[in-house]
Every structure is written in structure tokens, then in C-alpha cells.
Amino acid sequence: MAVDLVTKFSPHVDEQFSxxxxxxxxxxxxxxWTGAHTIKVYKVxxxxxxxxxxxxPAEGNWSRYGAVEALDAxxxxxxxxxxxxxxxxxxxxxxxxxxxxxxxxxxxxxxNREVVIPEVDAYTYGVMCAGAGNxxxxxxxxxxxxxxxxxxxxxxxxxxEVPETGRVLVVTPATYQLMKKCKDITMDTDVGNELRLxxxxxxxxxxxxxxxxxxxxxxGFGFMVAHPCxxxxxxxxxxxxxxxxxxxxxxxxxxxxxxxxxxxxxxxVKAIYYQAVPTEG
Numbered sequence: 001m002a003v004d005l006v007t008k009f010s011p012h013v014d015e016q017f018s019x020x021x022x023x024x025x026x027x028x029x030x031x032x033w034t035g036a037h038t039i040k041v042y043k044v045x046x047x048x049x050x051x052x053x054x055x056x057p058a059e060g061n062w063s064r065y066g067a068v069e070a071l072d073a074x075x076x077x078x079x080x081x082x083x084x085x086x087x088x089x090x091x092x093x094x095x096x097x098x099x100x101x102x103x104x105x106x107x108x109x110x111x112n113r114e115v116v117i118p119e120v121d122a123y124t125y126g127v128m129c130a131g132a133g134n135x136x137x138x139x140x141x142x143x144x145x146x147x148x149x150x151x152x153x154x155x156x157x158x159x160x161e162v163p164e165t166g167r168v169l170v171v172t173p174a175t176y177q178l179m180k181k182c183k184d185i186t187m188d189t190d191v192g193n194e195l196r197l198x199x200x201x202x203x204x205x206x207x208x209x210x211x212x213x214x215x216x217x218x219x220g221f222g223f224m225v226a227h228p229c230x231x232x233x234x235x236x237x238x239x240x241x242x243x244x245x246x247x248x249x250x251x252x253x254x255x256x257x258x259x260x261x262x263x264x265x266x267x268x269v270k271a272i273y274y275q276a277v278p279t280e281g
Contacts, residue, residue: 134153243255
């Protein structure tokens with residue numbers, strides 16, 4: 001006698017692992033693109049110091065304060081380049097016959113979590129690494145030299161007068177493992193919940209340590225020390241729509257659009273230190 005056994009489907013979806021965006025701790029939103037696709041930011045120079053002519057102006061000068069200088073006011077231009085979109089349809093019967101697992105709302109959340117956020121983050125990190133004002137030669141990081149290289153980055157930024165408060169040390173999971181093995185590094189892992197939500201896992205040398213998946217970082221990434229004043233990462237437009245039963249579709253049509261970019265300020269490039277590691281080939 002033949003018996004057809006029952007096949008049971010679980011009302012759950014095997015979701016892919018994904019990480020929420022972490023770029024907010026590394027970037028700023030200091031400028032407003034509302035009503036414009038391009039903005040210009042002024043860069044104003046300063047005057048040099050002189051010896052005051054207490055007994056009269058120096059020869060060739062009419063002022064006891066020294067030669068009068070003219071200040072330059074040039075601009076740097078930021079034009080948004082990334083205008084991205086996606087769309088997909090979900091048939092009404094597909095939603096019904098998958099126990100509501102193929103629903104528009106959950107599919108949209110999944111698209112944002114697994115596609116949109118990784119793209120925006122990877123692009124921003126790429127811009128920061130490419131535009132870093134401090135880019136020493138690639139070096140193989142080990143448990144013995146990792147702390148020396150990190151301290152070297154801090155020293156370079158100290159000499160450039162980058163603010164100490166707010167610096168972030170970005171590492172890959174592999175680099176973080178080296179840090180944990182390094183006997184010279186003492187990591188403070190007593191991090192508040194607010195910082196943990198932003199991806200901070202420890203504090204080293206006064207810097208928040210942020211661990212980022214390697215697939216969101218450029219190839220050959222070792223670590224990066226950055227202050228959020230350096231990179232402006234605007235999202236001018238971010239909209240997602242679910243159209244129910246639009247013309248030509250029995251079901252839901254989902255559309256999404258995001259206009260974003262990332263820019264490094266000319267006078268702030270020294271606030272980013274990027275240490276690469278050698279890559280094969």
C-alpha cells in the first residue's frame with residue numbers, strides 16, 4: 001500500500017544575515033541640499049602674524065601692524081552623483097499561497113536591509129578611503145605591529161590638530177582579531193547601549209572601535225581612523241512605495257529610490273587616516 005506523506009512548510013523565511021548601517025558615526029550632515037542638486041562651500045584663508053612696529057611701521061609698510069594681506073575666498077563644489085532605484089512586483093496569488101511570506105511590506109524591508117544599506121555604506125567607505133589625507137604604504141598587519149600602526153595613525157592626526165574627541169577606529173573582523181591577540185592593547189569593552197547600536201564594540205586609545213564587515217570595505221582594507229567632521233554623507237531623497245493593484249498587475253508593485261553621495265572636505269582630509277594591507281595579485 002502506497003502512502004503519500006505530508007509535506008509541511010514552516011511559516012518563516014530563511015533570511016540572509018545582514019548588518020544595519022554604521023556610517024552615521026563616521027560622517028556628518030552639516031550641509032543641506034534641499035532645493036538644490038549642487039552646493040558650494042567657501043574656503044577662506046587667513047593672514048600671517050607679524051612683529052608689531054611699536055616705533056613705527058617697517059620700511060615699505062604704512063601700517064605698524066605689518067603688510068596688509070588680502071584673504072582668499074574660494075569654493076569647493078559638491079554635486080550629488082548617486083540616484084539609484086529598484087522595483088519589483090509580487091503577484092496576489094503568490095502572497096496568498098506562500099502563507100503571506102511573500103508580502104510587499106516584508107519584501108521591501110528585506111530589500112532595504114540586504115541591498116540598499118550595504119550599497120550606500122560600501123560607497124561611503126570607498127569615498128573615505130580614496131579621499132583620505134593620510135594614506136601610508138600598505139603594510140601587513142600582525143598581532144605584534146597592529147598597536148604600533150594604530151598609535152602611528154593617532155600621532156599623525158594629533159600633529160594635524162584633528163580633534164581628539166569623536167575619532168573612530170574602523171576595523172574588519174580580521175583586524176579586530178589581531179587587536180585581541182596583541183598584548184599591548186587594552187580594550188575598554190564597557191560601551192553604552194547607544195554606542196553599541198551604532199556598531200561600537202570597544203574603546204582603544206580614546207577612539208571608538210567600530211567593526212565593519214569586510215564585504216562593505218575596499219579590497220585590502222586594514223583599518224581607518226576618521227573624525228566625522230571630514231566626510232559629508234547626504235541622503236537628499238529616500239522614498240519607497242507600495243502600489244496595490246496598479247494597472248497591469250494583480251498584486252503589489254514596489255518601487256524605491258534613493259539619491260545620496262559622500263564628499264570629503266578639502267580642509268578636513270587630514271581627519272581621515274587609511275591603512276591598507278597588501279593584496280594578492
